[in-house]
Amino acid sequence: xxxCQVDHSFRxxxxxxxxxFGAGDYVGLGRVDKRYSAVxxxxxxxxxxxxxxxxxxxxxxxSNVTGVDYNESVFLLGLRLQRSPSRRRISxxxxxxxxxxSRP
Numbered sequence: 001x002x003x004c005q006v007d008h009s010f011r012x013x014x015x016x017x018x019x020x021f022g023a024g025d026y027v028g029l030g031r032v033d034k035r036y037s038a039v040x041x042x043x044x045x046x047x048x049x050x051x052x053x054x055x056x057x058x059x060x061x062x063s064n065v066t067g068v069d070y071n072e073s074v075f076l077l078g079l080r081l082q083r084s085p086s087r088r089r090i091s092x093x094x095x096x097x098x099x100x101x102s103r104p
Contacts, residue, residue, distance in 0.1 A: 016041045033068070036060045051080040 018039040025032050041055040057074040 016043070031063060031065050031068075033061055033063045036062075049082055053078040053080060 018037075018041070020035075020037040020039075022035040023033065024035070037057060037059045039055060039057045041053065044052045044054075046052065053076075055074075055076040057072075057076070059070075059072040059074070061068065061070050061072075063069055
């Protein structure tokens with residue numbers, strides 16, 4: 001399946017969409033399937049640690065065999081939680097200054 005994905009930041013907290021196409025050739029059976037998909041996804045970043053994600057996907061399968069074609073609609077909703085990057089104080093003794101550095 002081939003896909004083209006475009007992640008566009010409508011705002012710094014709101015992202016994306018995707019299109020896809022795939023083909024299946026069943027050698028020896030004479031069957032050829034073509035799959036298409038369109039996806040619209042939204043990621044809403046509440047803060048550095050929490051994101052809400054929603055996705056609407058439409059899939060189509062078209063075949064040269066009777067009775068195999070279908071349309072499918074998929075709705076997804078998710079929550080992503082991740083720890084924020086930790087910070088630690090590091091003292092620079094030569095100048096007496098304090099700085100903040102983040103750990104990987």
